Amino acid sequence: MHPNFEKSFYITTPIYYVNDVPHIGHAYTTIAADILNRHKRLEGYQVFFLTGTDEHGQKVEKAAQERGIDPKTHCDEMVVRFESLWKRLNISNNDFIRTTESRHKKVVQKILQDLYDRGEIYQANYDGWYCIPCERFWTEKDLLEGNCPDCLRSVTEISEKNYFFRMSQYQSWLIEYIEKNDRFILPPSRRNEILGFLRSPLEDLCISRPKKRLKWGIEIPFDTEYVTYVWFDALINYVTGIGYGSEENPFSQFWPQVTHLIGKDILTTHTVYWPTMLKAIGLTPPKMVFAHGWWTIEGKKMSKSLQNVVEPNRLIDAYGVDAVRYFLMREVSFGMDGDFSHTAMVHRINSDLANDLGNLFSRALSMVVKYFDGLIPPPSDLQEVDRGLQEVSEKVLLQVSKQMDDLAFNRALGSIWEIVGAGNKYIDETAPWALAKAEKDRPRLGTVLYQTLESLRIIALLLAAFMPSTCEKMWAQLGMGENLWEQKLNVNGKWGGLKPGRKVAKPMPLFPRLDPTKISRGA
Ligand SMILES: [Zn+2]
Structure with missing residues (x-):
């Protein structure tokens, strides 16, 4: 055990989908992580704070195709929007991981090979339904009136050979783990949601995609006709980002002292897929996965047009970075939904x-x-x-x-x-x-x-x-x-640290008052 283990703290945000336009939800998670990072440092912890981007999959491949450029070039251009927003928002991350980096790809392939060698991954025929926008397979009984149960769009029938991770064998272990560790999934309502989900049988996870359908992914090391399913690839970033599998690394200092922040929409992947994958590779699950709520905009669900009005860069222009950070954290209890107005x-x-x-x-x-x-x-x-x-x-x-x-x-x-x-x-x-x-x-x-x-x-x-x-x-x-x-x-923080005799500065207003009649409507 590392000598500083007790005072070590690892904070991760989800890696954001590189094709997305950064919105208030991305900013919210990342600001919260930044606040934890800065606060824990002031409490004397050694902290590692990781964020990054998820860059593989069909949507990226398609977007690049439409622009007539290769997917990596497309990603290189898109990632800047996240990187520059984090700079503006004063985000103090130690590292920024991109799933197209070789440090990540190498580890994903090593893990896949290892799991395959140990019989944790097997090949089988897959008959099912596929939702292209969600990049997810569904079984007949998952479908909602014949459509994708997540996005309600139509699905395509598929029959093909694929590789599967034996996730089902970890079901009872996972239930027990969640029951024993009441701070593993927070808030408690999300923990109950996952325990409810785990009352139905957990199926094995399809972790491959044939190259004839999708080329833009990490090649499966034991079968070059396939690439890795984006979630299996993406969820590994949290260990590759701190050097899992390499000689000199902060990994042993920080794992599993992990606090992971997510939006509630990716709860299942991060509290079912991820911990079972970690268990299979012999790692303890993170200390805490905290799912926060969603923002509505002026009382309405976020939409493309409304998003423009609260585009984080425009909010910063109008109100300043610190006021935006303050508002998002003050207005709503973390874990609940909130309204931006x-x-x-x-x-x-x-x-x-x-x-x-x-x-x-x-x-x-x-x-x-x-x-x-x-x-x-x-x-x-x-x-x-x-x-x-x-x-x-x-x-x-x-x-x-x-x-x-x-x-x-x-x-x-x-x-x-x-x-x-x-x-x-x-x-x-x-x-x-x-x-x-x-x-x-x-x-x-x-x-x-x-x-x-x-x-x-x-x-x-x-x-x-x-x-x-x-x-x-x-x-x-x-x-x-x-x-x-x-x-x-x-x-x-003890009272009395202010030094008599020192000179204070002439006060400059910290926050200019705003005229409420001139409220920005993004017009
Ligand atoms: Zn869907």
Whole structure:
């Protein structure tokens, strides 16, 4: 076991289908993963954060064909949209894996060969129905009125030889594993859904496609007439991305300390196919697979035309990166469905960010500049009201740590805003502007401003994972010269870390207020 195993944390997002136009759902999963990554690092963990793209399959082959270019060139062009969006959204992934990379293909083939040699994969005739858009086979009884049960489109009858993974033999093991590990599938409603699904017999998984139908895939090493089924290929990326099967790798440090985030639409593949595949190759399943909900747009289901209005790049243009990150995590409980509306977005920015947090910050800094030439005054003779603010911060620090372990992002933000609320109330109650009128009240004025700034320093530390660039600004303006990302919450989160005598900056507004009458409708 690696010496740092206890403090190791591996975060993965699904690898996104390279043909897709990145939308709010992709951004949501990836932002959540980024927040966990940054927070765990501040908690002193060594974290590996992987995202990437899924680049094989029929849809990619077809799209490339239509453009008259080869599929790899097509992928190389499409992948940039994801890579550049993650850059704009300040995503701090350690690596980005593409399933067309040789480091991935080699491992997939090695695993296939190994499973075949051990009799975990066999050849059989496949008679069934095929849905082209879903790239999935269905049996007669799966069909819904003769159509694909997933997308309700028509299916094609197929009879051909294929290779199968003996998934069925792991059914009782998987049920037991899920029952024993109540945090393996979260939220609990998704866990129940999968346990319900596993009440019916689990079938073997067809893992090949004949090249005469599909060429764009990883060649099956023991039969060159076939390529690998995209899901079997894609699900292996989570181990290839951290170097499974190679000599020097972070694999032994991070596996199976994995927290994997997905949308609820890919629950079965990630909690049935994936763990049984891992079991077959002798690996423990991930610690947690968390399925989040879906976003509707202004109360409607996401559609091509509505998607334009909330295209992540346009949201960033209109509201700024940190406000978008904040809104998505604050508005809905992670795991539930949510609704995106521009009205709600503007309301959150004006009320939570500009009014509550932004005002507290600029009021406190302005008074230090005005009354103390910008030099942080020392605290003295603490009164009950001063200790009250400190106690709220200390309580919230512990709460947030627990909430982040539960991926309860919106509750963590709610807790952080308890400090914001307490800070605003504290200023109102202690009325520093009145204290500034008499020289004898100067030590008291210094104490009040120190306490307020110190609560803001703690806020910046706790909020940093959610709003990285805003908190870097807050940190610097508070006269904290130390690198924010090298702080440790259990040490630097303790009350009293703000240094008297240091100079604060003249406050710059963190969030400009938005005019609610000029709400972007994407027009
Ligand atoms: Zn379908």
